[in-house]
Amino acid sequence: MKITVLSGGVGGARFTRGLLAHLGPEADVTVIANTGDDMWLHGVRVCPDLDTLMYTLGGGVHEEQGWGRRDESRRTSDDLAAYGLGWEWFTLGDLDLATHLARTELLRAGLPLSEVTRRLCERWQPGVRLLPASDDEVETHVATADGFIHFEEWWVRHRASVPAQGFVQVGLEGSAAAPGVLAALIDADVVVLPPSNPVVSIGTILSLPGVRDALRSCAGPVVGVSPIVGGAPVRGMADACLDAIGVETTALAVAEHYGLRADGGILDAWLVDTADADVVDPLRSTGWVASATDTLMVDVPATARIAASALELVRSRL
């Protein structure tokens, strides 16, 4: 069974780790990672979501933090601050920096990000085919009252506390999905949307040319796991992102934002938390496949059960 996952960072990476635990060694999983958070910082290319996926699936992640490397240090970053340059609030961990330097060397040698990612994964062996959403530099910027800032500045420096008026993807025009991305959606037996940020993670992937059409062309079902539990994001500050695009922070509103494939949207099925069990019937009455389960990814076995529930939801179509 070929499974394709659209993923942001921490939430998507943890979900995918659970999915792999559920599937076992025969898993055939492709992960399409959001690259809208990527940036050039001090001359090196930083790809937060790709790195979180590599480290989480490759066994190197800082478990409590959810991103970055375990046993990390910040000698370079602390010393860099003495120059008074750059983003002092954005720590480039010493080990993480090795990934950025390796990536930058290969990019500067002319390799596309998808090929660079394949090479970096030779070290991490994430157990999935990891694809960047795009080889092009399409970066999410945030419109604020004071102008546009890079998404990472809004997210990390301001903790999403500066009101966002919207998001723009700089470089979207003329960009393309990376090689393999559209085929991985069209040919999948099932596509899964983990509880990643629906606006700046999944939404960013969806906006790339051809991605929505590929999802609609997929013969297999598309199932999503709600990132909203009881009216709040499970993790992160998705509510601030949803506010900016005028979507309520509820499991139902996010489902309707994605939309039902039969009605021109991208999903067939929606798995919500038991705290939101009341939305299951309304969804079913409008043509959705839906159910509720405990969606808190407290550990790998619990996450494996959530992934199993998502697949179970569309089993009749597999």
Added chain:
Amino acid sequence: MKITVLSGGVGGARFTRGLLAHLGPEADVTVIANTGDDMWLHGVRVCPDLDTLMYTLGGGVHEEQGWGRRDESRRTSDDLAAYGLGWEWFTLGDLDLATHLARTELLRAGLPLSEVTRRLCERWQPGVRLLPASDDEVETHVATADGFIHFEEWWVRHRASVPAQGFVQVGLEGSAAAPGVLAALIDADVVVLPPSNPVVSIGTILSLPGVRDALRSCAGPVVGVSPIVGGAPVRGMADACLDAIGVETTALAVAEHYGLRADGGILDAWLVDTADADVVDPLRSTGWVASATDTLMVDVPATARIAASALELVRSRL
């Protein structure tokens, strides 16, 4: 008294530190640093001689090693090796890397290396005006039997043990000395050549357009300190470089290689070690100002005395 120094890395930096100790707080010293060893490595710009000068004069150098930062670590470099990329034999120290990242950020922002260096020196306060020889990327490559390799690969990886057939400066055509370099030579009250490598450090600076002419135009004297003591380089592998260009590894041969200004060369005076006192008379008989002293830079006070001896040698013309 305006003093201009042409410098390579360790030897030139230590000499300049001694010169500053001799001159005291009123020193007005410009250092023109060799940039032929510079390179792009993993996407960041490494400038070995500029860094050695900044760290040595700014109080941050690894004293025993002579280059790099004190209290250095190599977490990033060690982790980078796990990707199997790049120059595994070239360690980018974690603290040193902060300098490379700061430099790269400013270069990528479009600033010339001379302005970048000025900004980095705001942190290090080296007590001199530190100028890169050129803002252009003019890199020394070594011709070997197996083709050309970057100077740093020959020097650091092969320890100069692969026979060099010659040196080429890639990018020399169309390049220029950095802003301020020629003026610092023409307007100097005295120009000093420390015991740096005469081929790949001083020689590289001398080959930049206008530098030799500027030295010849200088109204003040030009005095050099021999890097060769008793037929061997004081430090490093200058003999391998001299061999490649057909110059004997002797204090006399290096003086003749530089040449007397009166005869179209670049020097007026040559300070040799007491071990080479026998070359003083032959030099004097051919028009040189010359003398011998203990030139081993064992500590800062000893180095200050060597610098004082060099200035004393041309005192009648100051």
